[in-house]
Amino acid sequence: MDWHQIFATRNDRMKASEIRELLKLLDQPDIISFAGGIPDPNLFPAEAFKEAFSDALGPETQATALQYSVSEGYAPLRDWIVGEMARLGIPCSRDNILITSGSQQALDYLGKLLLSPGDTALVGWPTYLGALGAFNAYEPRYDRLDPETNRSAEDYAEAAGEGRVKFAYMSVDFANPTGRTLDAAMRERVIDLADALDIAVIEDAAYQSLRYEGEALSPVLAREIERKGDINACRTLYCGSFSKTLAPGLRVGWVCGAQDVINQMVLLKQAADLHSSTINQMAIATVATAQFDSHVSKIKAAYLERRDWMLQALETHMPAGVTWTRPEGGMFVWLELPKGIDCAALLAQSLKTERVAFVPGHAFFADGSGTNTMRLSFSNANEDGIEEGIKRLGRLISAAF
Template identity: 55%
Template sequence: MDWHSAFARRTERMKASEIRELLKLLARPEIISFAGGIPDPALFPTKAVRSAYDAVLSDPHLAGQALQYSVSEGYEPLRSWISSYMARRGVRCGVENIVITAGSQQGLDLLGKLLLSPGDTALVTAPTYLGALQAFNAYEPRYASFSTSGTPSPANDEGERVALAYVVPDSANPTGETMEEDARRNLLDLSAAHDAPLIEDAAYEALRFEGEPQRSCQSLDIESCGDIDRSRVVYCGTFSKTLSPGLRVGWICAARDLVQKVVLAKQAADLHCATLNQIVIHRVALEQYDAQVERIVGVYSKRRDATLNALSRHMPDGVAWTRPTGGMFVWVTLPPYLDGAELLSLSLREEGVAFVPGAAFFADGGTGNALRLNYSLQSEQAIDEGIRRLSGLVARELRGTGRCAAVA
């Protein structure tokens, strides 16, 4: 069987994730990895999760429910908790506006399946979340970009339908940047001008270290249109960055007309998310969600500070970086004559430091002279050491080009 001739055309756009490949390096103890967007397992609420599993499985009625087939919409008490969570963020909705997904990543795939036809335009930031590009690519869109100020590039110059806009407005992956309210309103206007849904990926919204929280795009849109069932915004939430990525529980909050279609797509994909995991997430969220978020924020904010301080101390002149107010990432821009992918190869071989080259986050392969650093997994001491090594390599490469830069 020649399997290459059997594959559908859409598979030509399915590429391996550079981040998934780099995660294999985590098993090598000599590597200081800034690569994956990996929560620190030391911060997982392990005792609460164990207690929840024990409580469910020791109760015959609950165990039967948890281990049985269930509805595609998701465990209703969890959907009710999420509805209350969304209300705290200015989004009035009911359980009928919520569907549970296998992390927000499955939500992106289902939305791509429902909204994108081959040749449609998807509006994204440049750079944008690599996983969103992977989810959308199978449905064969073209891409156009808009800036984080909400200002569009030419989006429809060939007459294609703009099928959706996608954004990570809070502590974005990969840049760490947060959009101001004016930019969010501009983006809503842009989506409305194309009569297109706006997918709001809120994976990092809870991980805010400082400043007042920004209103979600969905809450701003509902303020304008009056009701979630008239809103064009599709909110993708997740427990992966707050409670556990391994349990694979996320959600979509949107108008009922869309949620009903998502449910149909989910029925075809996997019937429903693991009911046992949903029940456990619900119990842990009821018990300690806010305290857990506060704990994570306290640790990650110190690691963010360690990253920024190390960059300031060690990186040579000519290198710039973002200064995130939350989340897990710093985006580093190198001089234009350095390439992130080439630097990674050298860094792994010579310095034992991993990161993600920036080109992976552009729909068109974009800017090569950038890289993404994750600070959530490493200790403050390891962060300083890793950035010291990486900065020394950058300085040597700059000297090698004959364009010397002073080391800060």
């Protein structure tokens, strides 16, 4: 039977990526990979989780840990997050927090909540690939969010055609894929723009805790609360995650925002998967309460070292004409090669001859541009691997000039 006759139209936008196929080769042990963007599993607080799961399954709480629970999420975890948000300048209550299965699910639900087919989502050029994937299911148009330009709200609204601009999405700190951080003035301008357009702001803060140097910048949501006095009057929806700080395999993240939005998202979540794993929420609450800060300090020290090795190696081995970002945190460095060099072709070649993997930047652009860019991750590599891998990559790129 021809399933494509039966699939909904949205599936036309959900295709397997060629890059994903190429990157399946990463299992091969001789490849040096800067592709992942995943945490170093050696840094997981595994012993703490072992105790936390054992506690959750103790006689007092096992019935709760294994049973259905409410769609909103486990109350003590939501309360811990309320404390964390307060530290970031975001006073809120438990009712402003929805627990999601990772912040990827938060993006899916926000697309589902806000986008009818043909509506416009404003995103960076480039932006997080997984956000485009999540939003694509709701068949939006994309327009370029670029707070550095003076493009007017009217101009954005007009470009939306028959749909409506619904939100501006951005990863604010050490963004995936660029490693760049949105500065204070740009954060304020995003709020101005969103107010003028009467749209939501999706603040993806997945890397927020992983700052290795420089002053932390107040989140967009904190700035909007400063202006409007109350989170329930704000349009910014903050997406947080434990995947980069504690462990991704448990799939626990959250959305923090106005109660009207959280209430509606609870209904969406109830219809979509009832709730996130009860026991995992309990284990995350236990480990976060006991050692979030000390654990984050530990992993930051490790990732900072790797970032420095990578920046040093790039300095040493990249030919003139290649530029890259200098991230203050997170996991990524973004390379721009001379126009005309196709990084997807370069990856195919690299896997064949140099055995180094990276992600071609192309896939991060909603308009398909950026063929001369690439993303390198340093989070899961060691000093020798970084030095050798960047050396090989420099050789390959030099040959492509």
